[in-house]
Amino acid sequence: MNYSNATRNQHFVPQVEQRLNAANPFAPPRDQRIFSFKVQERESFTIRLENQRGRLISSNLSLDDLFTFDVASDCASRFNFEASFQRFEQEVAVTTGSLLRKLASGDNNVGGEIASIFTAKLLNFARNPFSVAKILNTFGVLANYEPTASDARRMFERVLNGRKPHQAWLCSQLGISDTDYGRWLRMLFMLFVESGEGNLSMLESMVKAVFERKSHAAAVMVCTYSESRCLLSDRGFSQFTDRHDQIGLEFNLRHDAFIRYLFADHAGLVPRAPRELIEHHQKQNHPLQLYYFADNLECLRAFNRNAIYFCQSRVFCSSREEILL
Known part of the structure; x- marks a missing residue:
């Protein structure tokens, strides 16, 4: 390099x-x-x-x-x-x-x-x-x-x-x-x-390693919009969960789309499941769970609010007016 x-x-x-x-x-x-x-x-x-x-x-x-x-x-x-x-x-x-x-x-x-x-x-x-x-x-x-x-x-x-x-x-x-x-x-x-x-x-x-870790389930959600706009944080990311057994991060993709990643511990997803069942489950291959939504305004409102809450002091947008909060 x-x-x-x-x-x-x-x-x-x-x-x-x-x-x-x-x-x-x-x-x-x-x-x-x-x-x-x-x-x-x-x-x-x-x-x-x-x-x-x-x-x-x-x-x-x-x-x-x-x-x-x-x-x-x-x-x-x-x-x-x-x-x-x-x-x-x-x-x-x-x-x-x-x-x-x-x-x-x-x-x-x-x-x-x-x-x-x-x-x-x-x-x-x-x-x-x-x-x-x-x-x-x-x-x-x-x-x-x-x-x-x-x-x-x-x-x-x-x-x-x-x-x-x-x-x-x-x-x-x-x-x-x-x-x-x-x-x-x-x-x-x-x-x-x-x-x-x-x-x-x-x-x-x-x-x-994050995507291949068998002890965790991975899910991704992508949301796109035909008119409403997604904010961009001065930190570049937002969190949507504070649970110790989960990693939940959101990112702006472009003015009309964002992406959400969730990595969750299997034991945390089913906290009362028998230990042997969880261990058996962790040995299996689990495909990435993918969700795609178009013009879901509730998801956008949550994303934009998270961008504001977790930014340092500023958020950015392609529009002056079409911001859903």
Whole structure:
């Protein structure tokens, strides 16, 4: 992986995903905009439009050198994760389109798209600076490891000891400690290191394990809309359950669609079932449960409210007005 990249303005919610929610999607990329809403009251889901013209996507949800771990003393070169992120970003729009076209035509053979989208969305969660504490609680153990391959170890030394003149300012802006910022960068680096499972990265291996884990049931719900609009959170994700035996995450797919993933422990789904029955059930192969709904407004209302409740301070939309809350 090439970590040398001159990009300074670094997006933590990818431009490609913001453009899937653009107010003017047919404009040149440099002119595309998205409407921004500031949360005024989280509990009552009250939001306020910040600008009638919206924000330029090219400079929205980004911070200078957020993912840069080494800057040359003359600032002529920098090392960061931009190329690593782009590897997963490049296919998001195509995969999202493929998923929605298949489902609309009645084709449920979408396992590849569902896993690919989850991988990209999980990476978006991992790279979001508004969720550093939660990220480190989820993936932080990776920061305790080091790569073994010589090329990766040399680059990892830059992560550990590289020149970071922006660090103090970033930590101040984000309200995180130098220690947590350093752990976050190390964790992100390790996500891209080969896992030893074929050519899969640590991130891809983790996603593979989540979907293949026999102790859990997996379900996915996709909702699409012909007129109403889906919100995009500045954190890039929302939760819809806080049960310890379940993982429930929601993600914006584009302006007219969202996706919900649920991974639930079999024992929690049937809490009073005999232990031997649960153990037998866990040894079986369980196909992914897939649900597809068109224009289900109750689901959209719940999704948009979750986006508001779990965002840092803002949500975004392709429309100023067609927002169901």
